[in-house]
Amino acid sequence: MFQEERLISILDYLKSNKRISVDLICELYDVSRDTARRDMVKLEEQGSIVRTRGGAILPTLSKEVGNYDQRLQEESSSKLTIGRTAAALVQDGDYLMMDASTTVLQAASALTSKPNIVVTSSIETAAVLTRKDGVTIHMLGGVLDNKHHRVYGAKAIEMLNDYHVDKLFIGTCGITEDGLSAPDEEDCYMVRAMMGHADQVIVLADHSKFGKRMFHRVVGFDQIDLLVTDQALSEEMKETLLAHDVEIVLAGGDDHHD
Structure with a gap:
């Protein structure tokens, strides 16, 4: 050989x-x-x-994260399915917050409820929502990240103090049994800050994110209420989530685990 x-x-x-x-x-x-x-x-x-x-x-750290357009193409059909399921969780009149995840963008695209108020750090999500009747958009201000099409920084986080919403939708780059992780600090700060201004935290993650660990830990499962994903989870992951009272919703099915 x-x-x-x-x-x-x-x-x-x-x-x-x-x-x-x-x-x-x-x-x-x-x-x-x-x-x-x-x-x-x-x-x-x-x-x-x-x-x-x-x-x-094998290395346990994932280091490569593509730019916005590349991420949009990855697992695109899974993201569409998850987005539709997530959008169905929104009630008429809900106040929402959305991060700059490409999966959350699909949830914004699939929204059919109204009227809704949406606070977002994503210029793409804001643009999609401008085409929907009955949605008022509050765009966070700050530094624009050209690679990921999002606003970040101290100004953006400070603006969050002006808002409180019913539901927060966030994506993630990686999920292990330790919780959610991200490749850069700015993303961590923004997501953590958003979590402090929402009654319910909903994570959208396709199957490719599980078992991936990035450099920065964002948050543990104790701060997450609901996870929407597109494939059945491993027994270990399911047990970890249920131990933290995270509700699991399988997109494209009616499979709820409380």
Whole structure:
């Protein structure tokens, strides 16, 4: 077996088993310890693994987050389904807050209730809502993030003090059993601040976000009331959410777990 084939096979093994040792590489591929170590060094140089004592694991941190248009394309049909289900949770007359998530944008697009008042940090969500009758938009002011089409900074967070809403809709870049995480601080500050100004916090997350951990922890599950997602969760994740009294709504179905 060539080294390239071995490296692919080692990564496949790690995806299923989380951890591999030098001894196991020797045993599985009938190679010397030196060869096994060289394989590990090569995989580490590629950024594919993190070497640990006597072995390796896959990196647990997700670091890449695309720009707004790229994120809009990712799992787009899942986001549409989740957006429609989330929009159906909104009652006529509700006051809402929406972050700059691309999944939340789909919820804004699917809104059929009215009249509603919406506070948002997202220029895309604000633009979508201008096309709907009976929606009054309060756009947060501050610094405009060109990459993610959102407003952020101290001014925007200060403006939140002027509002209190019935429901807050937020997306997330990653969900693990520790809670929600995001790639940058500004996103964390904004979402945490928004949570302090809403009676109910609703997280919208497609299946690709689960098991992803980003650099910044945003919040634990104790501050979330409802999660809308598009695929059944692992037993561990479901138990963690239910232990924190988070209601799970499966989009596209009528599956509620209290």
